[in-house]
Amino acid sequence: MPFSASDRIGGPLSRVIDIMLPYYGDVDLMKAAVESVISQTEAGWRLVVIDDGFPDAEPARWFGEMTDPRIIYLRNEANLGANGNYRKAVDLVESEWFVMMGADDLMEPDYLRTVSRAIDDLDVDIIQPGVDVVDEHGRSVRPLADRLKKILSFTAADGGTVLEGETVVASLLRANWAYFPSLVWRTATVRRVGFRNGLDVVQDLALILDILAGGGRMAILPERVFRYRRHSGSDSSVRALDGRRFDEERRFFSEESDRFAARGWGRAARAGRWRITSRLNAASLIPKAITKGGSPRALAAHVFG
Incomplete structure (x- = not known):
């Protein structure tokens, strides 16, 4: 059942942000990701989990016991792969803004409240909040790639910094410092541009560059409200x-x-x-x-x- 602003839990809502969660992988990490959404201090969210045919009955059982109308669990009849499942997720978005969350990542409790303020204050198409990198055990880590990203990225000012044009495109090509699962996207922009076909690893960077090359704008925020997980078992590893x-x-x-x-x-x-x-x-x-x-x-x- 879709969740709308009229079904609000808690204080007044300015919007509902859709959290799309394409899933295939570790069940316990996926559950932790979902629990981090449920723990948000901002109630204006709708979570859509799209199971890409992971061979385990536990996710269907676990979601079947949930009663929160904001949580929707779907299972693909056939495995679509990462790119195909992302495309399906975008098709299922109902709100003006959405997150394409990783099934092993974690939102801090103030994630949605932080990005909602940025949506209100900044005229942009993509929002990148501050991110902490953790390993499969949840411990903070600083791999070489992430240290380089920090050095070669921009420093966010209080209230957020808006980036556009060649400067940010060149920076992202030098070091892709955007953490895809943590980003908030303007739905209309993503649907207009779309994911490129034939990409399984860099489809996220391609989408960002296509939006920026088309005149889009990206904001970076100083608040570290997302935990991005790196672990040896990931598909990219x-x-x-x-x-x-x-x-x-x-x-x-x-x-x-x-x-x-x-x-x-x-x-x-x-x-x-x-x-x-x-x-x-x-x-x-x-x-x-x-x-x-x-x-x-x-x-x-x-x-x-």
Whole structure:
């Protein structure tokens, strides 16, 4: 049953934000993600979980026992894959703003209240709140990739900083510091632009760049109200060790470099051509690929190719 502002729980609501949760993976981590939504101090949310056919009956049983009308559980008849499930999630959004949350990430209790204030105050299409990175055990970690992102990103002012144009595009191509599951999106903009076909790893960055290249605006907030989980069992980690992640990244950055060169955005074109953090990320994984049965040769080709 959809949840509307007339069904409010608690204080007055200015809006309902849809939280779309495409799911395939660890059941306990998914439950923790859902509990973090339920624990929000802002009541204006609708949670839609889209199970992409994970082979476990526990999610259906668990959601079947819930009585909160704001929570909707759906299960795909056939596995759509990450890109397909994201597209389905966007089609199911009903509110003006939504979050495409990861099934292993966590919202801090004030997440929705914080981003709602930004929606009210800033005329933007994407909102990036502050993020803490945690491992599979919930412990704060600072991997090399995230340390580089922090160095190469922007500092958010009190009340938020609005970014647009080539400067932010070049920055994101140097180091994709946007944490996709934590972002809040304007629904109309995402539906107008859409996810690109054929991308499984960088579809999030592609969507952000397409929105910004089309004149969109992005806000960054200083409040750290989201916990982004990195762990060795994630799909992106597996794809990284065997080189598949970087095959896709290499093609993507080359195409983006050509696109922005044709547009006359030289800084963005150079950032795409050099793909510095992508190369550094591959280089940092070579020792692990050697010991864990990955493909160090493929990683080295990405670094030096």
